[in-house]
Amino acid sequence: xxxxxxxxxxxxxxxxxxxxxxxxxxxxxxxxxxxxxxxxxxxxxxxxxxxxxxxxxxxxxxxxxxxxxxxxxxxxxxxxxxxxxxxxxxxxxxxxxxxxxxxxxxxxxxxxxxxxxxxxxxxxxxxxxxxxxxxxxxxxxxxxxxxxxxxxxxxxxxxxxxxxxxxxxxxxxxxxxxxxxxxxxxxxxxxxxxxxxxxxxxxxxxxxxxxxxxxxxxxxxxxxxxxxxxxxxxxxxxxxxxxxxxxxxxxxxxxxxxxxxxxxxxxxxxxxxxxxxxxxxxxxxxxxxxxxxxxxxxxxxxxxxxxxxxxxxxxxxxxxxxxxxxxxxxxxxxxxxxxxxxxxxxxxxxxxxxxxxxxxxxxxxxxxxxxxxxxxxxxxxxxxxxxxxxxxxxxxxxxxxxxxxx
Numbered sequence: 087x088x089x090x091x092x093x094x095x096x097x098x099x100x101x102x103x104x105x106x107x108x109x110x111x112x113x114x115x116x117x118x119x120x121x122x123x124x125x126x127x128x129x130x131x132x133x134x135x136x137x138x139x140x141x142x143x144x145x146x147x148x149x150x151x152x153x154x155x156x157x158x159x160x161x162x163x164x165x166x167x168x169x170x171x172x173x174x175x176x177x178x179x180x181x182x183x184x185x186x187x188x189x190x191x192x193x194x195x196x197x198x199x200x201x202x203x204x205x206x207x208x209x210x211x212x213x214x215x216x217x218x219x220x221x222x223x224x225x226x227x228x229x230x231x232x233x234x235x236x237x238x239x240x241x242x243x244x245x246x247x248x249x250x251x252x253x254x255x256x257x258x259x260x261x262x263x264x265x266x267x268x269x270x271x272x273x274x275x276x277x278x279x280x281x282x283x284x285x286x287x288x289x290x291x292x293x294x295x296x297x298x299x300x301x302x303x304x305x306x307x308x309x310x311x312x313x314x315x316x317x318x319x320x321x322x323x324x325x326x327x328x329x330x331x332x333x334x335x336x337x338x339x340x341x342x343x344x345x346x347x348x349x350x351x352x353x354x355x356x357x358x359x360x361x362x363x364x365x366x367x368x369x370x371x372x373x374x375x376x377x378x379x380x381x382x383x384x385x386x387x388x389x390x391x392x393x394x395x396x397x398x399x400x401x402x403x404x405x406x407x408x409x410x411x412x413x414x415x416x417x418x419x420x421x422x423x424x425x426x427x428x429x430x431x432x433x434x435x436x437x438x439x440x441x442x443x444x445x446x447x448x449x450x451x452x453x454x455x456x457x458x459x460x461x462x463x464x465x466x467x468x469x470x471x472x473x474x475x476x477x478x479x480x481x482x483x484x485x486x487x488x489x490x491x492x
Contacts, residue, residue, distance in 0.1 A: 090244060094196035097203050101169035110171075111162045115153070118291045120175040122146035122298060127179025129302065131309060141275045142301050143179070146294075147172040147198065148237065148279035149286070151206035152230050154213045157290035164214070165206035172202050197244045205237040230283060234276040238268050259355040266357060274304055322411060326369035334375040334382070339443060344368040346480065347439045353476040354431065364432040366411060367418035371436050374402025374419070387423075388441040395423035426467050434470040438477060441469065454481065 110116050126143025151168045153161055176198060212218060221229055242264035250257045278301050285293035326344075329335040347368040351361050375382060375398060387395055403420030407413070421433040422440070429437070438461060445457035458481065461474045 090200070090247060091192055091196050094199045097169060098173055098199050101166040101173065101203070104164075104166040105170035111164075111167060112156070115156050115161065115291065116163065116167065116171050118294055119146055119150040119153075120171045122294050123150075123172055123175035124179045125298070127176050128182065129305065130179070130183065131305065131312075140179075141271050141278075141305055142298055143176065144198070145275045145278040145282065145301055146298075147176075147202045148205055148234060148276070149282035151202050152209050152233060152279065152283045153286060154209075154218070154283070155287040157286075157288070162214075163210070165203060165210045168206040168210070169199060169203050173199060193245075193248045197241060200244055201237050201241045204240050205233060208233050208236065227280065227284060230280040231276070234280055238272055238276060239265075242268060255352055256355065259352065262355075263358055271304070271308065274301060321409075322366050322369055325373060325405075325409060325411075329372045329375055332376060334378070335372050336447065339447075340369050340372060342443050343371065343436070343439050346443070346477070347435050349480045350435050350439060350473065350476045351432065353480055354435070354472070356431070360432065363412070363414045363418065364435060366415045367422075367432060368436050368439065370402065370406055370411070370415065371419055371422055371440055372402070373405045374398040374400070376405070377401040388444045392423065399423040426470050429470075431470075431473075434473050438469045438473045442477060 123143045123146045126140045126146055129142065130140035147168075150171065151165070153163075155161060173195075176195065180195075218226065218229065242261060245264045246257060246260040249255065250260055278297060282294060282297050285297060326340040330337050330340065344365050348361055348365045351364045356364065372387070375387070378398070382390065387398060390398075399420055399422050403416045406416040406419050418430065418432045418436060421429050422436045424433065426434060426437070442454075442457045442461060445460055446454045458474075458478055461469050461477070462471075
């Protein structure tokens with residue numbers, strides 16, 4: 087992480103120094119693309135779990151990095167000027183967000199600087215030497231798409247590396263998740279960047295505002311979709327708290343199980359959609375206890391007979407299905423009490439993590455170590471060994487919420 091930030095700082099300082107020393111080439115073009123990146127940063131999205139917060143700014147930066155001509159006239163800007171213009175616009179556009187406490191992180195700025203520099207270095211020196219003079223029509227368009235694909239891959243690596251350093255999660259699953267995330271807004275950003283570069287080369291800078299509108303509309307649609315998902319998550323959280331409010335389970339149990347289950351699922355390489363299903367199922371894993379006449383003492387279902395556990399799980403699955411949360415979540419809730427070899431992986435994770443939280447809470451000050459040892463000594467029919475070992479690695483590495491002893 088320090089290496090990435092240091093490289094980004096070095097590239098930024100070098101770009102600004104070279105640009106100030108040599109002056110801006112084609113100031114009108116630089117101003118137009120700077121304004122485009124500025125507008126993209128001003129309209130950036132500050133929601134949670136956003137992979138590309140400023141798609142318009144990213145598309146504008148990439149199109150400037152791959153710009154060869156302006157209305158038929160060859161460009162003369164270099165990779166350092168591209169980085170300097172993009173960095174200045176991004177910093178200026180971030181001022182209102184920083185004032186509201188929602189400014190971009192250093193990792194975001196470092197990734198933006200390095201990806202733009204990578205694209206510009208791959209294109210501008212070769213274009214300046216005339217290497218692409220004979221590339222016309224579809225061949226030139228495919229060249230830009232290929233460069234953008236390489237840049238996207240570079241961005242995925244730069245996104246996964248700091249997260250790996252910060253959380254110590256396995257790098258492979260993190261990189262796969264970043265690559266899967268490119269299938270969202272990523273193709274729209276890359277396609278818009280390529281089309282902008284091609285259009286400006288033919289018709290000039292007037293193509294920028296025309297091509298910026300579709301991406302702004304797509305960003306608005308994503309915000310509405312995110313609002314719907316936020317409402318959905320609030321509904322699940324409210325249902326999960328019902329057992330706590332009714333006194334069937336201890337306070338915070340569902341949230342602890344959900345947080346720890348998600349961490350274990352990530353340790354085992356689950357993709358983001360699977361992690362979401364796992365988290366929702368973990369939040370609602372005890373919802374079946376609302377159908378009981380007499381509450382289970384302390385809500386601890388791990389010590390109940392197998393038939394009683396399955397009955398509560400099936401009741402919980404029925405509640406989840408009627409609530410409209412989703413069939414995948416209902417299946418995990420229903421099968422959390424099945425024999426371990428017959429369970430899907432998310433159900434195995436919920437089962438093991440729920441038992442850990444209950445045993446740790448009941449065992450006193452040394453509860454976490456005692457609970458983990460009990461899970462390890464249990465048979466493979468009770469808890470999956472690979473899940474238990476992943477849980478142990480997560481507990482050793484992360485400071486997640488500990489059960490309240492009592």
